Amino acid sequence: MNKKDITIAVIEDDENLRFLISHRLKTEEYEVIQSGNGLEGEKLILKRKPDIVLLDWMLPGKEGIEVCQSLRDAEFENVIIMITAKSQDVDKIDAYSLGVTDYITKPFNMDVLVAMIENKVRYFIPKGNTDVYNFGDTEHHPYIHSLVRAGKKIELTILENRILLHFLQNKGRDVTREELMEVVWGYSSNVNTRTLDMHVVRLRKKIETNPDKPHFLQTVRGLGYKFIEDEVVKEND
Structure with a gap:
């Protein structure tokens, strides 16, 4: 996918930082939309449906985590990267459950931010693939983040979708936690095995x-996991 086809929303109330981020992303040939207010940013995101959202934790109008939750409630499924200050005490486990894809902490190096975004583009942005995967009596439709079983649709979160897709593409193979964390989250220093x-x-x-x-x-004890289909398996959990 061409970078020019990818839209990134920068929702940050610090005008200088917002300018610096936006300028660098435009230099990298991404399309950028921006806002300095939580409420206005939420409306902008729902209207434009950007591929990636850079969302500051503390915003006027509406806090970033509340914006994130509202977006997920409105079925916005694209990448949301939360920007936090090093001094902020953030419960990242709870925030992941509310739909945050990843974090970056201020102050950060612009090269690190670009590397994180490139990783999300590689692993999260749909590339027009409409493959359907089957296991048991279930269909996995990764491009719409859903399962279909007995005619009923079961929604998956972005991370659940990515985890399942990796297993379905690697059936029968031991997958380490480290491999899974890299594939699912890409570049990140904040994700740990407990979150996975x-x-x-x-x-x-x-x-x-x-x-x-x-x-x-x-579960593969001491290592990670394995996806096994249509065979008699031993209970090792």
């Missing part, structure tokens, strides 16, 4: 008949 395991638990509730004794998404 939390998302796996939630994914199991959507794909397994009995999440406490998973058939498909098996």
Whole structure:
């Protein structure tokens, strides 16, 4: 996908920082839209549907995390990167559950921000692929972040979608936690194995008949996970 086809929203009330970020992203040939207010930024995002949102935690009008939650409630599924100050005490586990894709902490190097965005573009931005994956009696439609089982649609979060897609593309292979974290989150120094395991638990509730004794998404002790389909499996959870 050409960078010119990717729109990034910069929602940041610090005018100088917003200018610097926007200028650098335009230099990188991304299309940039921007706002310095939470309420106005939310309306702009819902209207323009940018591929990536850079969202400051503290905003006038409406705080960033509230904007994020409202966007997810409105079924906005694209990447949201939260910008936080180093001094802010942020409960990142809860924020991930509310729909934050990743974090970057002020002050940050612009090269690091660009690298993070390029990683999100590589792993998260749809590339026109409409493949459907099947396991058991379930269909996975990654391009709409959904499962279909018995004619019913089951919504997946962005992260659940990415985790499941990686497993379905690597059936029967041991996948380490480190590999999965890199594939799902890309460049990030903030994600830990606890966060990953939390998302796996939630994914199991959507794909397994009995999440406490998973058939498909098996734990490989001391290593990570393995997706096993249509075979007799040993319980190793």
